[in-house]
Amino acid sequence: MTPQTIQTRFVDIAQGLSGELAVAIANSPPLQLIPRQDSPFPERLCRAVAGQQLSVKAAASIWARVVESAAEQPLVDYLATVSPDTLRSCGLSGAKAKAMGAIAMATRANQLNESLLCELDHDDRTRCLTEIWGVGQWTADMMGIFYFGDPDIWPDGDTTARKNLERLTSRRRKTVRTAARFAPYRSYLALYMWHQADTPTV
Template identity: 60%
Template sequence: MTHHIHDHALFAAEALSPELFQAIERQGALEPWTPPHTEFPVSLCRSVAGQQLSVKAAASIWARVQTLSDQADGLLDAFHPDQHDVLRQCGLSGAKVKTLIAIAEARREGWLETAPLRALTPQARSDRLVEIWGVGRWTADMANIFYFGEADIWPDGDVTARKTLEKLTSKRRKTLRTAARFAPYRSYLARYMWRHADAPPDA
């Protein structure tokens, strides 16, 4: 299946620019999506905690957050307003702490059950997630791609994906329109762009 997606991406890229075609061709077929084992609200909290941080910094902060609970699934029980200062000491900003507490509250109210969320369309799922304080479209897109395994999400709010696609095509062309050429596998286009951005300069 991933080889079929790779061929589809190459076909779309060939009509857009040689640079984009070469970037995708160089990477080969991507690994198939693997469902995570973490409870969705915990995964959502980790995504929020790691926003705008390097992978190393995000992992360090999340490791400190995890010490608040002995069990991953019970971690959100520690996210209460009276734990605000404790969470801040883990390295989280005040806004991120407020968002984690809001996610924990949504989970306690039954908003974040995985099965009902999985039954929704990606757009409807995003619309529900962004009702939570501090959860934006970028976070919802990441949830759709990496937790629910949606194949056709283009996260235009992701600076790295958008800027990389612009660099490989044209800044004058809207990335939403460019990404539309890769439907129904736009999530894979995003993954190609992230991997290209992380590749060594001589790769």
């Protein structure tokens, strides 16, 4: 489906749930899911870990310091050997520094073969990723949406997406149930909820 067709379908579904949700989606531009594969998967995974529970601006600033500290070394090689104290000096928590080291070691062990991960569905890929220390459901969801471009992921662990859907529907109804109405394009529903956070239309 095209983004415009998905938006039209969403408005029809939303009208049966909440007038506010229907208006919010209708007043947004048609949103498009574009996978971001401009850097290797392990680097994107590390960046997602760095951005957990941070604003986009803060996450970008910390990540820039991590990249700068690596200098000309390949980033994954650097993260496999760097001192956690050095990463903490970039603004990372101890847990995030440890997670990046675990991702780097998993990469060296060929546990993050991008071609193989791409062939998996989201549930199987999530199981592979969450075996790595410090990689949880939220991170797996973000990689599924923004790296692999999976159109049908509802990231219920994302506070912004969940709270906006609650606000536009009902706090008494579980957002997983609400999002299920928008399958098989739940990732697009998340895009619309994030858009509401950045540019409210209701």
